[in-house]
Amino acid sequence: MISQDFIDMENEFGANNYKPLDVVLCRGEGLWVWDVEGNKYLDCLSSYSAINQGHCHPRILKAMMAQAKKLTLVSRAFRTDQLGPFYKEICELTHSHSVLPMNSGAEVVETAIKAIRKWGYTEKRVPDGKAEIIVCDNNFHGRTLTIVGFSTEKQYREGFGPFTPGFISIPFGDSEAFERAITPNTVGFLVEPIQGEGGVIVPPAGYLKSIREICDRNNVMLVLDEIQTGLGRTGKLFAEEHEGIQSDLTLVGKALSGGFYPISAVLSNKEVLSVFKPGDHGSTFGGNPLGCAVAREALKVLVEENMIGNAATMGEYFMKQLNEIDSSHIKEIRGKGLLIGIELKHESGGARRFCEALQKEGILCKETHQHILRLAPPLLIQKETIDWALERIERVLAIP
Numbered sequence: 068m069i070s071q072d073f074i075d076m077e078n079e080f081g082a083n084n085y086k087p088l089d090v091v092l093c094r095g096e097g098l099w100v101w102d103v104e105g106n107k108y109l110d111c112l113s114s115y116s117a118i119n120q121g122h123c124h125p126r127i128l129k130a131m132m133a134q135a136k137k138l139t140l141v142s143r144a145f146r147t148d149q150l151g152p153f154y155k156e157i158c159e160l161t162h163s164h165s166v167l168p169m170n171s172g173a174e175v176v177e178t179a180i181k182a183i184r185k186w187g188y189t190e191k192r193v194p195d196g197k198a199e200i201i202v203c204d205n206n207f208h209g210r211t212l213t214i215v216g217f218s219t220e221k222q223y224r225e226g227f228g229p230f231t232p233g234f235i236s237i238p239f240g241d242s243e244a245f246e247r248a249i250t251p252n253t254v255g256f257l258v259e260p261i262q263g264e265g266g267v268i269v270p271p272a273g274y275l276k277s278i279r280e281i282c283d284r285n286n287v288m289l290v291l292d293e294i295q296t297g298l299g300r301t302g303k304l305f306a307e308e309h310e311g312i313q314s315d316l317t318l319v320g321k322a323l324s325g326g327f328y329p330i331s332a333v334l335s336n337k338e339v340l341s342v343f344k345p346g347d348h349g350s351t352f353g354g355n356p357l358g359c360a361v362a363r364e365a366l367k368v369l370v371e372e373n374m375i376g377n378a379a380t381m382g383e384y385f386m387k388q389l390n391e392i393d394s395s396h397i398k399e400i401r402g403k404g405l406l407i408g409i410e411l412k413h414e415s416g417g418a419r420r421f422c423e424a425l426q427k428e429g430i431l432c433k434e435t436h437q438h439i440l441r442l443a444p445p446l447l448i449q450k451e452t453i454d455w456a457l458e459r460i461e462r463v464l465a466i467p
């Protein structure tokens with residue numbers, strides 16, 4: 068079968084909730100993926116940062132194969148020899164007190180919402196049913212009903228109501244707006260350190276520090292969604308480290324398994340998670356031994372293969388070289404580490420056609436918010452490959 072056959076099959080039988088590029092991939096290794104015709108591409112999306120460690124990393128593959136032969140799932144009715152070591156290793160690496168594993172990103176967002184609400188009622192003594200959570204305009208935290216209910220993206224909400232109450236949205240990057248929005252019933256602030264899906268929006272310097280202070284002063288839990296920015300993507304283990312702060316709850320997912328398996332976690336720096344009592348929350352697959360074994364190795368790979376430091380140096384190089392490109396389409400280049408956004412001018416007619424042109428040049432990326440090209444290759448990229456990519460990006464940005 069050729070690409071078109073697979074595309075037709077997807078279109079005939081699948082729900083129509085995606086608009087992918089017409090490239091049918093069948094193999095991946097490190098930075099590269101191949102389509103069914105044998106064409107090779109540099110992956111500059113990294114599955115929205117789930118593939119920070121590169122495609123099919125041999126060490127993670129080995130850990131997964133070994134665990135898959137031993138034990139994959141027992142539910143949380145019983146204990147396994149993977150869960151404790153996973154807890155200990157991730158808490159030590161991230162300086163957390165405790166951890167709660169789930170499967171997807173949206174599930175840990177939901178978990179955090181439940182945790183801070185319950186904390187609000189039992190510890191902060193907010194009147195029953197009155198807890199408020201502050202979020203930011205232009206946020207992306209996933210696709211469940213509660214989460215899309217506090218999205219400011221019209222398409223994410225339209226036709227899906229009614230929604231969960233109790234959320235207030237404020238401008239991102241504006242700490243004064245945050246402080247003004249706090250009431251005695253505010254239990255938490257849920258925010259991305261850099262808005263990834265929102266278009267790689269980097270807040271002003273000092274923002275994280277200042278929201279940390281405001282949270283402390285008002286007894287409000289700071290929940291950082293690091294599902295996309297965490298685990299090395301921005302050149303630090305967590306983006307919060309750029310300003311030397313610690314959240315109360317940190318959410319991780321995506322690269323936690325290096326792309327092999329859906330696993331996510333809530334990491335708790337305070338005792339918030341201790342509000343959960345047996346039976347309050349759970350998930351059949353959450354914390355299963357296969358996922359734990361994969362995550363343990365994926366974290367080791369990030370650290371032992373210096374992917375985090377590499378993301379910092381290569382990200383800086385990539386951004387510097389991108390800034391040298393002289394193109395009338397470019398409005399702004401921004402980002403941190405290897406999370407880079409190129410915002411194109413509106414008169415350039417949208418980023419999609421540039422993604423299609425990049426595909427022809429052997430680079431896969433995806434537009435976000437119509438006018439923004441996001442560049443986020445796996446964290447193992449080296450200078451030679453960046454130079455190779457720059458040549459092609461420059462060529463594509465020169466088309467009229």
Ligand SMILES: *Cc1c(COP(=O)(O)O)cnc(C)c1O
Nearest residue numbers: 171172173207208209292294295
């Ligand atoms: C991808 C993402 C999510 C949702 O993760 P899923 O695994 O798709 O549910 C939540 N928050 C951020 C910041 C993300 O990038």
